[in-house]
Amino acid sequence: MDELTVAIVKLVWFLVILIVVAMITYRALGAVDYSKIFKARSTWQIRTLVLLVSIIVGGLVGFIFLEFIGLLQNVFQ
Numbered sequence: 001m002d003e004l005t006v007a008i009v010k011l012v013w014f015l016v017i018l019i020v021v022a023m024i025t026y027r028a029l030g031a032v033d034y035s036k037i038f039k040a041r042s043t044w045q046i047r048t049l050v051l052l053v054s055i056i057v058g059g060l061v062g063f064i065f066l067e068f069i070g071l072l073q074n075v076f077q
Helices: 005-031 043-077
Strands: none
Touching: 005 043
16 A cells, blocks of 8 residues: 555544544543532533543544554564
Protein backbone atom coordinates (compact mmCIF):
# COMPACT_ATOMS: atom_id res chain seq x y z
CA MET A 1 0.00 0.00 0.00
CA ASP A 2 1.15 3.53 -0.63
CA GLU A 3 1.61 6.08 2.15
CA LEU A 4 -1.66 7.90 1.49
CA THR A 5 -3.71 4.72 1.80
CA VAL A 6 -1.95 3.78 5.02
CA ALA A 7 -2.57 7.25 6.47
CA ILE A 8 -6.27 7.10 5.55
CA VAL A 9 -6.65 3.63 7.10
CA LYS A 10 -4.93 4.82 10.30
CA LEU A 11 -7.19 7.88 10.44
CA VAL A 12 -10.33 5.80 10.01
CA TRP A 13 -9.24 3.36 12.71
CA PHE A 14 -8.37 6.25 15.02
CA LEU A 15 -11.80 7.83 14.54
CA VAL A 16 -13.62 4.54 15.08
CA ILE A 17 -11.68 3.81 18.26
CA LEU A 18 -12.14 7.39 19.49
CA ILE A 19 -15.91 7.30 19.00
CA VAL A 20 -16.38 3.86 20.57
CA VAL A 21 -14.17 4.55 23.59
CA ALA A 22 -15.65 8.04 24.07
CA MET A 23 -19.16 6.58 24.10
CA ILE A 24 -18.18 3.92 26.64
CA THR A 25 -16.37 6.46 28.80
CA TYR A 26 -19.30 8.89 28.64
CA ARG A 27 -21.69 6.18 29.83
CA ALA A 28 -19.30 5.15 32.61
CA LEU A 29 -18.75 8.74 33.79
CA GLY A 30 -22.49 9.30 33.74
CA ALA A 31 -22.82 6.94 36.70
CA VAL A 32 -20.64 9.13 38.92
CA ASP A 33 -22.31 11.46 41.43
CA TYR A 34 -20.92 14.95 40.80
CA SER A 35 -23.14 16.75 43.32
CA LYS A 36 -20.31 16.86 45.87
CA ILE A 37 -17.94 18.57 43.42
CA PHE A 38 -20.22 21.01 41.57
CA LYS A 39 -22.78 23.52 42.75
CA ALA A 40 -26.48 22.84 42.45
CA ARG A 41 -28.02 23.43 39.00
CA SER A 42 -24.77 23.16 37.09
CA THR A 43 -25.95 20.41 34.79
CA TRP A 44 -24.51 21.78 31.54
CA GLN A 45 -21.08 22.27 33.14
CA ILE A 46 -21.08 18.67 34.33
CA ARG A 47 -22.16 17.36 30.92
CA THR A 48 -19.53 19.48 29.17
CA LEU A 49 -16.80 18.22 31.48
CA VAL A 50 -17.86 14.60 31.07
CA LEU A 51 -18.00 15.00 27.28
CA LEU A 52 -14.53 16.57 27.11
CA VAL A 53 -13.01 13.94 29.38
CA SER A 54 -14.63 11.21 27.29
CA ILE A 55 -13.21 12.63 24.05
CA ILE A 56 -9.75 13.00 25.59
CA VAL A 57 -9.77 9.43 26.90
CA GLY A 58 -11.00 8.14 23.53
CA GLY A 59 -8.26 10.03 21.71
CA LEU A 60 -5.58 8.73 24.04
CA VAL A 61 -6.74 5.14 23.73
CA GLY A 62 -6.91 5.46 19.93
CA PHE A 63 -3.43 6.95 19.77
CA ILE A 64 -1.97 4.29 22.06
CA PHE A 65 -3.65 1.51 20.06
CA LEU A 66 -2.32 2.79 16.73
CA GLU A 67 1.18 3.27 18.15
CA PHE A 68 1.12 -0.27 19.50
CA ILE A 69 0.07 -1.64 16.10
CA GLY A 70 2.84 0.41 14.46
CA LEU A 71 5.43 -1.01 16.86
CA LEU A 72 4.23 -4.55 16.17
CA GLN A 73 4.50 -3.92 12.42
CA ASN A 74 8.08 -2.69 12.85
CA VAL A 75 9.03 -5.72 14.91
CA PHE A 76 7.68 -8.24 12.39
CA GLN A 77 9.13 -6.60 9.27
